Amino acid sequence: MVSGKRGFRLEVRGVRHAFELRGQDLPVLEDVDFVAEPGEFVALLGPSGCGKSTLLRLVAGLEPSSEGSILVDGQPITGTDPSRIIMFQDPTLYPWRTVRANAAVGPEARGTLKRDAARIDAALALVGLADFAAAYPHELSGGMAQRASLARALVNDPHLLMLDEPLGKLDSLTRLAMQRELSALWQRAGFTALLVTHDVEEALLLADRVLVLSDRPARILADLRVETPRPRRRDDPRLVALRSEVLGLLGLAEAA
Amino acid sequence: MNSIAHRIGSANRLDGAASAAGFARPSPPLPVWxxxxxxxxxxxxxxxxxxxxxxxxxxxxxxxxxxxxxxxxxxxxxxxxxxxxxxxxxxxxxxxxxxxxxxxxxxxxxxxxxxxxxxxxxxxxxxxxVAPQSILEVFTDDWARLGESVLRSLLLVVPGYLLGAAIGFLTGVAMGWSRFVGYWVHPVIRLIGPLPATAWLPVAFFAFSSSRGASTFLIALASFFPVAVLTWSGVSAVGKSYYDVARTMGASPWFLVRKVAVPAAMPSVFVGLFMGLGASFSVLVVAEMMGVRAGLGWYMQWAQGWASYGNMYAALLVLAALCSGAVTLLFRLRDRLLSWQKGLVRW
The missing domain is CATH 1.20.58 (Methane Monooxygenase Hydroxylase; Chain G, domain 1)
Structure with a gap:
């Protein structure tokens, strides 16, 4: 079902963004500038509350940026588009829909429900939820709910998949399993992936490049390339060295 | 591919087994009732x-x-x-x-x-x-008139209630969805809503040429207010993330209203429908006592006028059964539509 299509080339050019808080401008993004090549897995790593998630909302087109431009394959984005899908930290499944109906939200919204029926079933099978298609969200565990959310994203065959700390609330065992699944899935599917996380190990385990962001307002402190071949082991000495480097950049050198 | 499927499968079993359906337990025979x-x-x-x-x-x-x-x-x-x-x-x-x-x-x-x-x-x-057999006597001897009163009452309350609930629902959705509608309608509802619908009785009987029209209007008004307010509050309470999810996947505003806002607001809508039902019945009885010369409210007043209290109690019993039946029907509908919700209040 995943077509192996080329991922988007994402360009983020001089993006600034500020929120208005009680009449005052609160800058959250300061001159963020980077390029994600087609099919690349880029992690945005930074302290919580630094504005990483805001950046994803801008790229998704849910909000316009205050300044700067975001280009997808050279075209400036104008709003949301099913080719750019976010997977949120919370599964945000609709509790009144079954797992399958939740996965079908994208096709249903675009009126392609019939045409995409096989694709929906395939996505559920891919995340291991084929047997739970008729279950309601309240009957799922946290990990299963997040898988259902992943299936809902994949059904749209995204060229750019944005992951907003999607594993942040899972228990550590489920988290490890889903990190491997995500990595394998991305390798097969060929979409460009943008992962927001504050987990250094997760970023190093999954991404080709790790962009380390500063505290709010977020700037890019470093652009680290992770060359270690996959599947990666978290105790790989090169990853351990990178981990110390990242923690140093974040001012947590003693924690390494 | 195979190994991925295997990995996913095993991980799934890991966190899936515990939440699967509860254990079947053989139940022992019970003592005689x-x-x-x-x-x-x-x-x-x-x-x-x-x-x-x-x-x-x-x-x-x-x-x-x-x-x-x-x-x-x-x-x-x-x-x-x-x-x-x-x-x-x-x-x-x-x-x-x-x-x-x-x-x-x-x-x-x-x-x-x-x-x-x-x-x-x-x-x-x-x-x-009144002795119980006297009430029984009303049912055996005056069932025709009592039955007709029930029919007349139902013909008045059902259309009125449905009309008010439908308009209330649409108003509530519009208020919750559109800033413009909210701006203009909210103050009006705030001012007029808490007024008991029966307070409109003199105006309604003056404004409508028939007492039937006036009563329908009042009953509709009684169900309109709670349904509108609770639909509105339900729609307003829908989390932004629910909309974001659908928007990123290409949903139109119309889809967001129909498939996100309305289903998410349904539990609250049903509270409004339930409250509106009680209000509608109370207006029904008052309207039948005041202007409409038919129905259970009229029957009760007529019986009281003749000091036939047996008839009055019989009509009261029928009215209670009617209200309770309507609520049961509503709760059945809710259980069916909102089966996805956990911990529903039973009726």
């Missing part, structure tokens, strides 16, 4: 007492009442035999029947007490307190 036996005996005793103890006054239908009580006793006895010792879970039909035992006993005892203080010894003053 003792509550049913007691209830049957008390009902049969009530029948005997009604039949053999002489009435204080010349009352009709005493034997019919005795017969009815005896029939109930026999039916309960038959149920005891039919249920036997079969295992039953609490939520099953049989489980519910078993749980009803104490109530069946209490009802029979209540009937005995009522019968004693009215028909047998006339402890309570006669015209205002």
């Amino acid at each position: 003792a509550g049913g036996v007691v209830a049957a005996l008390v009902w049969l005793a009530a029948a005997g007492l009604t039949h053999w103890l002489p009435d204080d006054d010349d009352l009709g239908r005493t034997d019919l009442l005795a017969l009815a009580a005896a029939a109930i006793g026999v039916v309960i006895l038959a149920a005891v035999v039919a249920v036997g010792r079969r295992p039953a879970r609490r939520e099953s039909r049989i489980g519910q029947l078993r749980a009803a035992g104490p109530w069946l006993v209490a009802l029979a005892l209540g009937l005995v007490a009522w019968e004693l203080v009215t028909a047998k010894y006339a402890v309570l003053p006669r015209p205002f307190f």
Whole structure:
């Protein structure tokens, strides 16, 4: 079902963004500038509350940026588009829909429900939820709910998949399993992936490049390339060295 | 591919097994339904007492009442035999029947007490307190007029309620969705909403040429307000993330309203429908007493005018059954539509 299509080339050019808080401008993004090549897995790593998630909302087109431009394959984005899908930290499944109906939200919204029926079933099978298609969200565990959310994203065959700390609330065992699944899935599917996380190990385990962001307002402190071949082991000495480097950049050198 | 599927599969089993359907447990046979036996005996005793103890006054239908009580006793006895010792879970039909035992006993005892203080010894003053057989007599002798009143009441309250609920629902959705509608409608609803619909009675009977139109308007108004406010609050409470999810996947505003806002607001809408139902019935009775010369409200007033309190109580009983039936119907509908919700209030 995943077509192996080329991922988007994402360009983020001089993006600034500020929120208005009680009449005052609160800058959250300061001159963020980077390029994600087609099919690349880029992690945005930074302290919580630094504005990483805001950046994803801008790229998704849910909000316009205050300044700067975001280009997808050279075209400036104008709003949301099913080719750019976010997977949120919370599964945000609709509790009144079954797992399958939740996965079908994208096709249903675009009126392609019939045409995409096989694709929906395939996505559920891919995340291991084929047997739970008729279950309601309240009957799922946290990990299963997040898988259902992943299936809902994949059904749209995204060229750019944005992951907003999607594993942040899972228990550590489920988290490890889903990190491997995500990595394998991305390798097969060929979409460009943008992962927001504050987990250094997760970023190093999954991404080709790790962009380390500063505290709010977020700037890019470093652009680290992770060359270690996959599947990666978290105790790989090169990853351990990178981990110390990242923690140093974040001012947590003693924690390494 | 294979290894991925395998990995996903095994991970799935890891966190899936625990939340799968509960363990099936063989249920042991239950003791004979003792509550049913007691209830049957008390009902049969009530029948005997009604039949053999002489009435204080010349009352009709005493034997019919005795017969009815005896029939109930026999039916309960038959149920005891039919249920036997079969295992039953609490939520099953049989489980519910078993749980009803104490109530069946209490009802029979209540009937005995009522019968004693009215028909047998006339402890309570006669015209205002009516013997059970006198109410039974109303049902056997005046069922045609009572039935017509029920029909007239239903023909008035059902269209009025549905109309008000529909307009209230649409208004609530529009208010919750559109800033513009909210801006203009909210103050109006705030001012007019808390006013009891019956306060409009003089205006309504003046503004509408027919009393039927006026009553329909008032009943609609009574159901409109709670439905509109609770739909509005339900739609306003829908999390932004629910919309974001659908928007990123290419949903139109119309899709967001129909498939996100409305389903998410449904639990709240049903609270409004429930509250509107009570308000509609209260307006119905008042309207029938004041202007409409038909229906249960009118029947009650007419009966009171003739000091036939038996008829009044009979109509009251029918009205109670009607309201309770309407609420049950509403809750059934809700259980069906909102089966995805956990921990529903039962009715």
